[in-house]
Amino acid sequence: MLLSKSRMDVHDRGVRYLARCMLESGMEVILSRHGLIDEVANAALQEDVDVIGISFSVGGHVAASERLRKLMQEKGIGDKLVIVGGIIPDDDIPALKKLDIDGIFGAGSSAAEAIEFINARVNA
């Protein structure tokens, strides 16, 4: 599991909580910061993770998700699960679904829901 958040976004309380809950549930978790979303795609390839999770709290999630999906295709890792979370307005959910973002965990989602979602799709 690779969890990442922009290096310019301080709101990391949620993503850090999620990382800790995932660790406690037995997952291997890498929590990182990125500048460009390209760094996330590269890290996912290098670390050979099953799932990529990005936390967004200040917007820009649709454009970043689009670029991430495109880069993943180019690198041949398009089959990996991608989830996003943080502050995701309802209006943006259709656009994210269209980009094949597998799971969207906005405000009000619990860590347990995200863990369950992943466990149902990835074999440990």
Add this chain to the structure above:
Amino acid sequence: MFDKKTMEQVEELKRGFDAQMKKRYGDKPFDLKTDGGLPIKPVYGPEDVQDLDFKNIAYPGQYPFTRGIYPTMYQAQPWVMQQIHGHGTPEHCRERMDYLAQLGLTGYGEMRSYNLVFDQVCKFGYDPDNPENGDMVGLVGVNMSTLDDYDRLLNGLDLTKTSVVLNQGIHSMIALAFYIVYGEEQGVPKEKLRGNTMNWLFKGWMSDLEMYPPDSAFMIMSNFIRWCSRNIPKWNTTNIVSYFAEEAGGTPVQEAAMAMAISIELTKACIAAGLEPDEFLPRFGFQIALGMDIFEHVSKIRAMRRMWATINKERFGAKDKHSMQIRCHSQTSAVSLTAQQPYVNIIRSAYGALVGVLSGVNGMTINAYDEALGIPTDESLMLAIRTHQVALYETGVPNVTDPLAGSYYVESLTEKICQEAEKYLDKIEKLGGFKKCWETGWLREELANSSYEWRRRIDRGEKVVVGLNKHRSEVHRKTQIYKVDPEVKETCIQRIKEYRATRGKEKEREQALAALKVACQGVLDNHKADFMPALIDCARARSTVQEMCDVLKSIFGWGTVY
């Protein structure tokens, strides 16, 4: 506090009360705790304040300023209503400034006050066309990259009647250099400018964002303070922000102790830079959280005022009373806001405002109800400002200074928070002090642990957040979310390119940037130089934010600590 006869009476009444309680509830303990986890009782009485030293409480305006820094507070001067805002281009931000002024946002006296947040791109020292900016131009702050942007933002305002909070984050020295040059070119000398810079380079302690390394950060902050103290002594140099500690998960005790630890470390650094405490402490300000547990947060602010006064007087030998008075800006808790049923946040923020007024804060930002979703809309901002105004004009709370003084509970809790925060501060100092605990990540881990516990309590249902884990509502009234003009990034990129092509002063700029490098080296060499005059020259020579920041980063170091 009470004489023998009174206490005998109290004891007798207390015995009766205890018997009643026992009859009704048996020996079952109530197991009550404040939101920050301090054990409390269901009822307080004179016995809880009997041993307090009245000298530690005193009257408002008296040392140790527990009850407020002035003898009268809002009867003489309302708190400064400072809504933090900023987005888009300088023109977008200016539109909001004028809108806020029109809604009645006020500063002290005749002054207009604007609390301006710059965008992440300039805060981290990049120009808008830098590919590293991650699409954040103008998103959650205003993009201010060049001297021209200051004219776009401030054009037509009388700077001598304007107080600006330049929230340019860790690079607020750059914003001040630009502001000084802008003032100069408008015919307003720097001594007449009023406002605040953040100068909070210590902020890296609670996050893993890019930052100057701790040693450099304290050199930069203290060098900046030294120059300001000697050249623009009325400028408020530094914001000892502990609001972030609360927002990152800290308890009120942790927030109070961390604020003191920061202030102590910075005071030591300023003394090492050659300053006397009374030269710079009066220009420190604080930014404190107004959390949801009303009495705990009121007690925290009272405790913090007492602690800061005591530390500065006893430990650092401060003599000027202004060196002992916390000028306290405050902000309602953002972490308490929910994205679910966002209108409920209006109520939360109003309670936060009550905490502020009961505590006697000097300035306050009341979060708009939609700030869990995005930056505020015109409507939500208006409601936030009306919340200030209703508190001021309609509730009657501001009539009496520190109205909770003498409350058995609040006095007892103030004392308790003082004691607990002193213990926690002691722990930080035993671990080597604030800077060391920043480097080792200890403070950050402490906040992460508190934050984790907080969220676990919500997930387990031990802590109720209305609309989140109880009283959830499927009836979803749609909230309008503010969308920043999508043209902002392109506009800012076009402008910076044009600016570079047409600004002239090539030779002056080259010299100024070279001189800045030398000055920064001098700063690192035991403060043999000041960097501010060099930065001001760079701003005069039409340098951009990134050109100046690149020099600072190359000398002071830059990266993530963790």
